[in-house]
Amino acid sequence: MTDREDEEAAPHDGVEAVLDRDGLDALVRALRRRGRTVIGPTVRDGAIVLDELDSAQALPYGWGVELEAGRYRVRPRADGAAFAHSAGPQSWKSFLHPERVRQWTADRHPEGGLTVREERPKSVSYAFLGVRPCDLRAIQILDRVMSGGRYRDPAYLSRRTGAFLIAVECTEPGATCFCVSMGTGPAADAGYDLALTEVVDAAGHRFWCRSGSAEGAAVLAELPHRGADEPTRAAAVHAVREAAERMGRSMPPVDLRTLMRDTLEAERWDDVTARCLSCGNCTMVCPTCFCTTTEDVTDLTGDHAERWRRWDSCYDLDFSLLHGGPVRATPHSRYRQWLTHKIGTWHDQFDSSGCVGCGRCIVWCPTGIDLTEEAHALHLEDRRKRTAP
Numbered sequence: 001m002t003d004r005e006d007e008e009a010a011p012h013d014g015v016e017a018v019l020d021r022d023g024l025d026a027l028v029r030a031l032r033r034r035g036r037t038v039i040g041p042t043v044r045d046g047a048i049v050l051d052e053l054d055s056a057q058a059l060p061y062g063w064g065v066e067l068e069a070g071r072y073r074v075r076p077r078a079d080g081a082a083f084a085h086s087a088g089p090q091s092w093k094s095f096l097h098p099e100r101v102r103q104w105t106a107d108r109h110p111e112g113g114l115t116v117r118e119e120r121p122k123s124v125s126y127a128f129l130g131v132r133p134c135d136l137r138a139i140q141i142l143d144r145v146m147s148g149g150r151y152r153d154p155a156y157l158s159r160r161t162g163a164f165l166i167a168v169e170c171t172e173p174g175a176t177c178f179c180v181s182m183g184t185g186p187a188a189d190a191g192y193d194l195a196l197t198e199v200v201d202a203a204g205h206r207f208w209c210r211s212g213s214a215e216g217a218a219v220l221a222e223l224p225h226r227g228a229d230e231p232t233r234a235a236a237v238h239a240v241r242e243a244a245e246r247m248g249r250s251m252p253p254v255d256l257r258t259l260m261r262d263t264l265e266a267e268r269w270d271d272v273t274a275r276c277l278s279c280g281n282c283t284m285v286c287p288t289c290f291c292t293t294t295e296d297v298t299d300l301t302g303d304h305a306e307r308w309r310r311w312d313s314c315y316d317l318d319f320s321l322l323h324g325g326p327v328r329a330t331p332h333s334r335y336r337q338w339l340t341h342k343i344g345t346w347h348d349q350f351d352s353s354g355c356v357g358c359g360r361c362i363v364w365c366p367t368g369i370d371l372t373e374e375a376h377a378l379h380l381e382d383r384r385k386r387t388a389p
Contacts, residue, residue: 004039015211015220017226019196024082024207026223027054027166027194031127034219036164039095040129046074048088050095053129057248060085067174067248070368072306079200083130087358091287091377092128092135096142096159099311103294106305121158129166131192133185134177136167138287140191145290149164155309163171164215167192171239175248178372181187182251184356186243194220197236208236249344249359253381255351260344263378264336272374273332275367280313282361282369283338288354291319314338339371 019027022067031038032054043060053059059082066073067086077084106116129141139160146156170179170186172241179185188195193216197208208228213215252259271379283289293312298305314317320327346354355371362370 015217016211016233017220017223017225018228018232019207019209019223019225021056021205023209023223023225024059027055027224028053028129031129031164032289034125034127036127038127038129040091041085043074047072048074048085050088050090050092055130056082056129059083062170065174067363068368069362069370070365072363080205081172081198081200083168083196083198084172086170086177087132087135089284089285089360089364091358091360092131092139093142093287093290095124095126095128096139096163097146097153097156097290101155101309103309105307105308108303111343121155121192123158123161125162126159127164127166129168131165131167132358133167133188134179134182134358135287136165136188136191137182137184138293138358139165139289141277141350141352141354141356142290144352145288148350155387164219165192165194165214167195168385169195169197169236169240170243171236173197173243173247174359174363176362176370177247177357178249178251178359179357180190180244180247180250181372182353182357187240191311192216197240198234199232199239201235203231203235206232209233213378236312237371242297246332249362249370250355251357251372254379256343256375257345257347259375259379259382260340263382264340266378266381268374268377268381269332270337272335272369273330276331276335277366278315278317278331279335279366280315281366282371283313283315284311285360285364286342287356287358287360288342289313291324314341317383333378342367343375 028038036320038053041048041060042051042058043063047066048060048063061082062077062080064075064077065083066075098379102119104112104116104118108114146153167188173186192212195210195212199206199208209220211220231327277325291312291314292309294307296305296307314337317326328337342354
């Protein structure tokens with residue numbers, strides 16, 4: 001394990017405090033002083049996106065979102081909350097496992113010969129501000145996929161090692177959220193350096209803050225803060241508990257792994273196939289989808305070549321291409337592969353589900369396909385068949 005992993009595995013007595021908006025701005029400044037690139041949510045181009053923050057003033061204070069299947073809109077809020085919004089079009093995967101990574105370059109010399117240079121990943125000291133509990137779990141899943149097996153991805157490790165994670169618990173779930181069904185939120189339980197819960201009430205606008213690591217406690221000690229008071233703690237806990245009761249979506253209360261295994265021939269797959277465009281949007285916005293392919297490019301002279309790794313999707317017809325043609329030639333087979341892997345056979349590979357209940361795939365599907373609706377439909381069809389005389 002790395003030094004950072006050793007620290008995270010060691011017991012840590014969390015420190016509690018209360019920050020105000022000035023304290024949040026001081027947090028960003030403190031992290032930047034430590035040489036970290038601070039990434040967090042901000043409003044741009046009609047969406048709440050993740051970008052580098054120069055100060056906490058760039059956070060989406062006073063902005064929320066309206067979500068539904070195939071629909072996303074930002075909307076103003078009267079309370080000035082910074083984190084009262086649901087998952088946007090990006091996830092932290094965009095920074096830890098970027099869409100395109102150059103692997104090597106090759107140059108042909110005029111006098112003959114060829115020089116090939118491996119592209120060594122540059123280490124980045126990230127601080128992620130505003131990581132939702134579902135996305136915190138997604139990062140842990142990516143850790144297992146990208147660095148937990150026999151073959152560790154150096155490009156991922158160069159970005160992930162030492163990343164400082166500031167979780168923000170959800171107090172206002174979106175209409176497409178279902179983290180409760182997946183056991184991933186709305187409370188943050190582990191894996192963070194600092195955790196914030198935003199409280200806006202008659203007593204003011206503030207953040208209940210807890211440390212989850214020694215470095216988190218050290219950073220918190222540098223910030224202007226006051227001791228955690230019981231009214232703030234109680235208000236924060238109550239807000240998160242209420243959020244758990246107001247989830248917009250849910251999965252059927254069954255073993256999803258077994259459900260996927262037992263419904264491979266269900267008629268419902270034909271229904272969803274009639275709506276699926278095989279565009280791959282769901283895999284692009286998913287915080288845990290990790291598949292890649294490689295592409296080679298050259299300049300016009302043919303003297304310079306590069307190999308790039310880029311995201312790929314199991315919805316791509318060529319994704320499973322063999323010498324005899326694609327393994328999954330129909331949208332029916334490709335959608336079924338994605339869903340049964342995500343919430344079914346992912347367990348066989350990585351000992352967990354690949355879904356964290358963030359709802360991005362529902363929001364950003366052009367035709368509004370809802371995987372929770374599909375899971376419920378498969379469950380009902382399976383139950384009818386089992387109870388039929």
